[in-house]
Amino acid sequence: MSLFHPINLVCPNCQAAVQMDAVGSVNADRRPDLREAIMDDSFQDVPCPSCEESFRLQPQFNYLDAGRRQWIAAFPAARLPDYIEAEHEVAAIFADSYGENAPEAARAVGDDLDVRLTFGWPAVREKLLAREHDLDDVVLELLKLDLLRRLPSSPMAVGIELRLMLASDAFLTFVWMNSATEGAIEEISVPIEHYAAIADNLTPWEKLRSRFANKTFVDMQRLYMGEAEESAIAS
Ligand SMILES: [Zn+2]
Structure with missing residues (x-):
């Protein structure tokens, strides 16, 4: 079921x-229009x-698309710095909804789902786009890291993110954007062969790839922040 709740806001x-309906959960199998609205940024x-003047609420909802085997906890962009705590919250939400604490019928659905955590609209949209084009999101993050190594200069910095914007049979188009404003800074198109080369030979990538293993926040940003904190919690 897709759920909304009324909230009161002040127009910036x-x-x-202003009163509006804030989304709490999206069921994309029953409401494909909501999935479309995420894809077209409306x-x-x-x-x-x-x-x-129009303004946009930050995401704070659970997204289910059983048909595409996707479950996403979409969090506001501002929560990125405490992604480790957010991952713990998401594990608990999923366990209650479709995991070990859920009724049997829900667990049967949950077994097939890939669970992800995202921060901000461009990140959740990217996950939907990747799945639509059968792109593995871990490989996509490895491709981004490879681009960072190859590009003579990149705008990579805190508050700047690299997001997949378009996918076709020939190219993947990424955009550097400002996380806060979602404003595009620079665009890069990459031949699909570059993605395929990584996907077809993951051996050289094993070490980096292991950093995403069994994680819900599958995003290269996790490699740039709070790693010491992460190992402290793990130990
Ligand atoms: Zn106004």
Whole structure:
């Protein structure tokens, strides 16, 4: 079931009080229109009734697409710095919904699901796009890391992310964007052969790939932040 709850906001432009329906969960099997709205960036974007300026709520919902075997906890971009704590929360939510604490029928659905945690809209959209084109999201992150090594210069920095925007039979198009504003900084198109070369020979990538093993936050950003903290929690 897709669930929404009313919330009261203040318009960032004119300070008028605005009420809107914030999403709590999306069932993409029953509501493919909501999936489409995530893909076209219109989901949870509302015009202010007073000044008509539109603004978008940050994601905070669970996403289920049993047909595509996807379950995603979509978190607000601002929670990225505490992704380790978020991963623990997500494990508990999933266990109750489709995992070990769920009724048998739900567990049967859950067995087939790939569980992911994302921060911000571009990250959740990227997961849907990757699945639509049968792209392995771990390989995509390895491809991004490979691009970072090969590019003479890159805008990589805290608050900047690299996201898959378009996929075709020939190319993958990535965009460097500002996490806070989602504004595009620079675009890179990569021949699909580059992705295939990594996917077909993962041996040289085993060490990096292991960093994503059994993780729900499958994102190269985890390699750039809080690693010491992560090992402290693991030990
Ligand atoms: Zn307004």
